[in-house]
Amino acid sequence: MNIKKQAELLEDIIDEALKHVGRKSSEYHIEVQMEDEMQLVKVDSRLVLQVIINIVDNAMKYTPEGGTICISTKRKGANVHICIADNGIGISDDKKPYIFDMFYTANETIADSKRSLGLGLALCKSIISAHGGTIEVLDNKPKGTIFDFTLPVEEVHIHE
Amino acid sequence: MNNSMILVVEDDFAIRSLIASTLEIEGYKYHVAKDGKQAIIEATSQNPELILLDLGLPDMDGVDVIKKIRSWSTVPITVISARSEDKDKIDALDAGADDYLTKPFSTEELLARIRGIYRRIRYIENNISSEQQPYFQNGSLKIDYGMQTVYVNDVEIHVTPIEYKILCLLAKNIGRVLTHIYITREIWGSSLEGDVASLRVHVATVRKKIEKIDANNKCIHTHIGIGYCMIKQE
Numbered sequence: 001m002n003i004k005k006q007a008e009l010l011e012d013i014i015d016e017a018l019k020h021v022g023r024k025s026s027e028y029h030i031e032v033q034m035e036d037e038m039q040l041v042k043v044d045s046r047l048v049l050q051v052i053i054n055i056v057d058n059a060m061k062y063t064p065e066g067g068t069i070c071i072s073t074k075r076k077g078a079n080v081h082i083c084i085a086d087n088g089i090g091i092s093d094d095k096k097p098y099i100f101d102m103f104y105t106a107n108e109t110i111a112d113s114k115r116s117l118g119l120g121l122a123l124c125k126s127i128i129s130a131h132g133g134t135i136e137v138l139d140n141k142p143k144g145t146i147f148d149f150t151l152p153v154e155e156v157h158i159h160e
Numbered sequence: 161m162n163n164s165m166i167l168v169v170e171d172d173f174a175i176r177s178l179i180a181s182t183l184e185i186e187g188y189k190y191h192v193a194k195d196g197k198q199a200i201i202e203a204t205s206q207n208p209e210l211i212l213l214d215l216g217l218p219d220m221d222g223v224d225v226i227k228k229i230r231s232w233s234t235v236p237i238t239v240i241s242a243r244s245e246d247k248d249k250i251d252a253l254d255a256g257a258d259d260y261l262t263k264p265f266s267t268e269e270l271l272a273r274i275r276g277i278y279r280r281i282r283y284i285e286n287n288i289s290s291e292q293q294p295y296f297q298n299g300s301l302k303i304d305y306g307m308q309t310v311y312v313n314d315v316e317i318h319v320t321p322i323e324y325k326i327l328c329l330l331a332k333n334i335g336r337v338l339t340h341i342y343i344t345r346e347i348w349g350s351s352l353e354g355d356v357a358s359l360r361v362h363v364a365t366v367r368k369k370i371e372k373i374d375a376n377n378k379c380i381h382t383h384i385g386i387g388y389c390m391i392k393q394e
Binding site for chain 2: 045156
C-alpha cells in the first residue's frame, strides 16, 4: 500500500470524516471526546479518513436510530488510541475473530452482492497496519461494539 | 451576477456539455475552450469573470495554463479535475488557482462554488484593499490592522504574532484556498515538514480562540491534505 504520511491534526481528520459519513448520521447522536484537541499524528490523512468513515458507517448500520456513536481519543506512549463505540446490537464472540477477514459480513461468510462486499473492515485493518498500528474489536457496556485502533503520534517543535 | 461571463475549459465533450447546460439553466453566460491554447486566447479576448479549468488538457498541462493567465490576470480560477492526488491540487493552487473541484462532482456543488466565488468578487469590489482598509470584518471576526488586534463579537482575543500573521493572510485572500506550502513560505519564508506541522497547530489554536467567543463562526475552513481557506460568513 502506497501511503504518504505527514503530520496531521487528528481533530481535523475526525471532523472531515464526519462530514462524509452516510446521510443517516443525523438520526444518531454522534459525539467526539478528544483527550488532546491539538494531537498530531503522522498519517496519510485520506486513508485514515476512510477508516473512520467505514467504522462509523458500520456503527450506524448496526445501531438503531437514535443510538449513540462516540469517537474518543487518548494517547498512550508513542501512539494514539482512537475508539469508536456504539450502543447497537454488538458482535458475538464467535464472530469477532473473523470480522477483519476479507469478504466476511456479519451474516454471511461469502460476500452477498445485495449487501456489502465485506471489504470495509479488512481494508481498515490494512490501512492501520500500514501505519504501524493495531485494530481490535471489543464489547461496549452495557451493549454495543467498540473499535479501538492506534496511530503513531507526531511530536512537533512549534515554530514561532 | 448572471450577466457575467464564465470561461469553461474542458476537453471532454460530455463534461463540457454538462457544465455548459448547467450554466445555461442558471442564466450564466459562458464561452468554452477545448484545449490550453484556446483557453489562453479566450481568456485574453473575452476577459471572463471566472475560469473553470480542467487540468488534463490535450495540448498542455492545466497548471501551465494557470501560470500563463496569472502572468497578466487575477481572474478567479477554479480547477476541475479527475486527479485525486493532492499534489496536483496543490500544484494548481500554488500556481495561482483559487479553488478546486474533484470529479465526479454534482451540479449543485459546482453552482455553490460559483456562487461563492461571486460573493468573493462582490466583497473585493465593495471593499478597498487591506493595505488601505483599516479593518477586516467577516461575521463576528474583526481584524484592526492599525492596532494589530483581533476581535470576536467586539471582544478582543489574544493572538500570538504568528497567529495574527496567519489570520491576516487568510483574510487578505478570503475565499481562496491557500496551500500549506504557500502559507508557511509567506509566514516563515520556508516550508519544511516541521513548519507545516506548526502551521496546523497555530491554525487550530486560533480557530479555537474564535469559536470560544462565537461557536458559530467557522470562517477558517480546513482542506485536508491541501491547506486552508477563509470563508465569507453571512
